[in-house]
Amino acid sequence: MPYTASDLRKGLKIMFEGQPYNITEYNFTKPGKGQSIYTCRLKHLLTQNTFVKNFRENDVFDVPNLEEKTVNYSYEDGDQFVFLDADSEQIYVGADVIGEKKYFLDDDMECRLLFLDGNPVDITMPTWVERTVTSTGAGAKGNTAAGNAVKDAEVEGGYTLKVPLFVEEGDLIRIDTRTGEYADRVKR
Numbered sequence: 710m711p712y713t714a715s716d717l718r719k720g721l722k723i724m725f726e727g728q729p730y731n732i733t734e735y736n737f738t739k740p741g742k743g744q745s746i747y748t749c750r751l752k753h754l755l756t757q758n759t760f761v762k763n764f765r766e767n768d769v770f771d772v773p774n775l776e777e778k779t780v781n782y783s784y785e786d787g788d789q790f791v792f793l794d795a796d797s798e799q800i801y802v803g804a805d806v807i808g809e810k811k812y813f814l815d816d817d818m819e820c821r822l823l824f825l826d827g828n829p830v831d832i833t834m835p836t837w838v839e840r841t842v843t844s845t846g847a848g849a850k851g852n853t854a855a856g857n858a859v860k861d862a863e864v865e866g867g868y869t870l871k872v873p874l875f876v877e878e879g880d881l882i883r884i885d886t887r888t889g890e891y892a893d894r895v896k897r
Contacts, residue, residue, distance in 0.1 A: 724773045729825050731754055747763065779799060789802065811851075837884070847860060
């Protein structure tokens with residue numbers, strides 16, 4: 710059963726012009742005269758490109774053929790990442806799907822894979838991962854009173870991010886896997 714414009718909401722996945730999209734922002738406007746306007750920011754599920762589009766009340770959208778599976782990360786094989794599903798079946802996911810999240814994968818980590826027409830297109834990981842800082846750069850000079858002074862830090866696995874000046878080599882930090890940003894320092 711296709712979706713209508715009144716079904717649109719943040720997080721809904723739709724087919725638009727034959728392509729799969731996720732609605733990342735949603736706004737409804739009812740002018741005094743005329744049709745309602747549904748303004749959506751669409752994120753392409755394969756290319757990750759985004760754009761804003763206005764829809765009218767009579768617009769109709771197909772439902773994408775999506776499936777989600779809980780899997781566990783197993784190992785990296787060249788430019789493929791191997792996961793195991795509940796039946797211990799191996800699922801190969803390309804580096805293009807994993808992207809920067811490859812730095813946050815841990816052995817046997819439980820993830821959610823999103824499949825479009827049987828092909829993996831997105832991965833959802835636990836929100837937080839902990840990594841040890843392997844090196845830090847010099848802090849940038851600036852307004853330290855405002856609390857926004859940061860420096861570069863590299864964590865185990867080779868990922869580089871901005872951290873507060875007090876973070877030192879050997880510290881254990883928590884990283885938000887959704888944004889790749891520093892969250893806090895973990896006490897051991």
